[in-house]
Amino acid sequence: MDPSIRWDDDAGLSLMSTSDKPAYPPSWYAASATPLPGQPTLQDHIEADICILGAGYTGLSAALELAEAGYKVVVLEAERIGWGASGRNGGQAIAGFSCGEAKLESLVGFDDARKMFDLSREGLQWLRDRIRKHDIACDWRDGHATVPIKPRQEREVLAAVEDFNTRYAYPVEWWDREKLRVELASDRYLGALYDPNSGHLHPLEYALGLARAAMAAGVRIFEHSRVTQLVRGAKPVFKTAQGEVRCDFAILAGNALLNGIAPELESKIMPVGTYIGATVPLGEERARALIRNDMAVADTNWALDYFRRSRDHRLLFGGRASYSTLPPPDLRGTMTRRMRRVFPQLADAQIEYVWGGYIDISLNRAPHFGRLTPNVYFAQGFSGHGVVATGLAGKLMSEAIRGQSERLDLFAKIQHLPFPGGRTLRTPMLVAAMAWYKLRDALW
Template identity: 90%
Template structure:
């Protein structure tokens, strides 16, 4: 394995830690892309991915603070109607046990008046992403994998024996896998055009103390709202609130990030008016144009997985499992994802970022107005 920086340096170590069944595009979009039958099969694979994640934690004794429970919370009446419909859809068409919590029931667990209810998923949850990534790396090395950090790939030479070239050496292999997501640039140009790097950011409060932290989210679930430019948050082991959001589609870091995250946090939890954010960080996720996962092959022996669109904690492990099956000659489940048509972002290299920024401004306005 070749890693440009250190294991967990990218989204694998910096993400919000929310492990949510399904994919970034949502089930309705996936049905529009491939039809209900295949969308259901993909969703069931996501459920398998959640099972595998839990099993890896157990099997390899990874101390990553796994906690059960995730709430998707609407803010506007339109979002409430859509979320309630999703609860019904999961139950009747996907055989997936989620619950609708009205505002009063949600308030019993979440100390905020901002939301109108919740789709509560007891099977999804959250974890410490860097500890999970490092635990997987240790397990892989124990199984015989060799990891080279600080080994940025500069070129992939395709052929019967693909070759990864770096500044100081090269690796020749039978099968190649591209799994760098937003950070793989220039290695496979036909993939670059089909994802966009999006900055997302997280703030960690000062330690709140056990009682005050528990009072914010009593059942220790993870929470994400339904806005296009969403807020997401959870508690940490050391009794901080980890509050994420403030996506940047321009690739430029937002000004006064600490102040911005503090204001967003206090909009949800005004009772934290006296609490400061001690740490802030961010990084890039990759989104596809349709927000659906993009898995497949470039050649018979070069595989790739990208387009996780904010749902990578489960889907990355799923992609690895499916690619390993395909390399062993069982490609049916990986090939299922090849049915999703992926198109380049419009505008080419010069205009695609400004066009995406303009589109996101529209969605933010939509969230604000109705």
């Protein structure tokens, strides 16, 4: 486990490894996932057509695509498959990107922003197709609601509904407060943008399912094989403590956990801690009464709350974010209070699991995909909106390696700047900026 990430000691049992030590940080996801046998550690010098750093959604999606196209693919993972954000995230699979359509338009213009949004829709469909094709049992559920709390947010959401339906030809619905209350047992929200095409899933089960499909296609995955160096050149080489992989093409899919492999990429993302809690089982009737149609829900605050039901009738409730990389104090208590603010009827419900991890945010919150050199590709900057976008990135990089780079090159039009302040000052500067956005949410 990354020593910089702290976890509650009583957060519950984790998915166990063959050595009877926790293979994953404790979470409800780890406790409820179907185990995958551990993969070997790289202990040799080998060659491959493509070598990928990172066995999360991005790396596994690219590996699966490339292996199905006939390439010899190796994936190097520092910990376990899906150990990072891919196995710990909020599980909400949503069209679009974290920066939002208006921001994307300001960066690249409407025409290219529309093309990118349409690619995200394709990525969402591709996710659904993979689940079906490879029979991945990851608890997929249809439906996502974006819910405003204040009149200013309600106006913004109403404008977004109009924009999606007209300028982006993406069918979503506006639910007024009365209609939302039929499906969601909370009086906190003024209405909802309801998207029937987006949805939610079990993140770790999905990652493990992708890995099974990739290995069945011939991908070799090495766990506990942390990359210590990337040697760039005509034949890139990934070096680990005990071996190396020489390849024709390299893919960097480490996101927030690259750890010195490509400094020019790391300067353009910031690791941010995010956190989720899972209640004790509530019983089927009580859980269904909270969210009757089983959709996922997220509010529109900068420091947002998001929640959904689990297959064993818990409420999974996410919120808080640490921009200082330090976990918030009394995380369990804070999550409990936030949950009960949304659902006062859960005053007696305890949170059994609390966990978190790092996501990678870019300065403009837009996705950062591209090449470092003609044969070294990367994707990062998912900014908390990565369940769909990571798979899309893997697909686009695989297309480019096969000679069709137009769709990947579209994202190179987005200008990405490094976070100001360098390594010393960028974190306190970001903390100060986030404090302003939280104050804005609180006051108007």
